[in-house]
């Protein structure tokens with residue numbers, strides 16, 4: 001099992017994911033699940049915007065979130081330590097997954113996606129990223145990468161608000177990135193098979 005401690009330490013206090021800012025600038029929600037919250041920058045941002053947040057991670061670092069919140073803001077945050085592979089997700093208006101669920105065991109990804117779909121309330125939203133098939137990690141069996149058609153299939157029962165491919169080579173280490181920025185709304189009344 002990969003240890004995410006270094007990553008979480010390194011990203012603590014980083015800029016909030018632009019995709020989340022874009023979403024919150026345009027849509028109003030009261031509660032959210034931040035799945036794979038990491039160092040918690042997005043959870044903290046949502047709480048500071050008055051949103052009740054359930055922060056979930058297998059390597060949960062509550063202090064990274066709590067130490068940035070006032071006593072009143074702390075009333076809006078709750079935590080769950082758990083793995084994508086066997087997590088139970090309550091109902092939510094918004095489920096965010098920033099660079100997190102691609103790290104679910106691929107054998108469990110479809111089941112996780114169904115749980116995500118079922119946890120989102122009617123007319124609620126999914127906001128996050130999936131990795132594409134031109135990412136360097138396509139050769140890593142433990143990481144989920146998908147061609148665009150497969151992503152569209154996962155989003156079949158959503159209204160796609162944004163599905164944008166991002167592709168570049170990171171200068172610092174030459175790593176090839178290819179991922180999809182996703183904002184999608186669950187359509188009313190549909191059930192996911």
Ligand SMILES: C[S@@+](CC[C@H](N)C(=O)[O-])C[C@H]1O[C@@H](n2cnc3c(N)ncnc32)[C@H](O)[C@@H]1O
Pocket residue numbers: 004007008011017035036037038039040056057058059082083084085097098099100101103104105
């Ligand atoms: C790349 S980090 C992203 C963290 C944060 N969302 C961000 O954007 O900075 C991935 C996070 O997912 C968590 N994670 C990875 N695999 C997991 C799993 N199978 N179950 C639960 N959490 C997992 C890690 O602990 C880590 O915090």
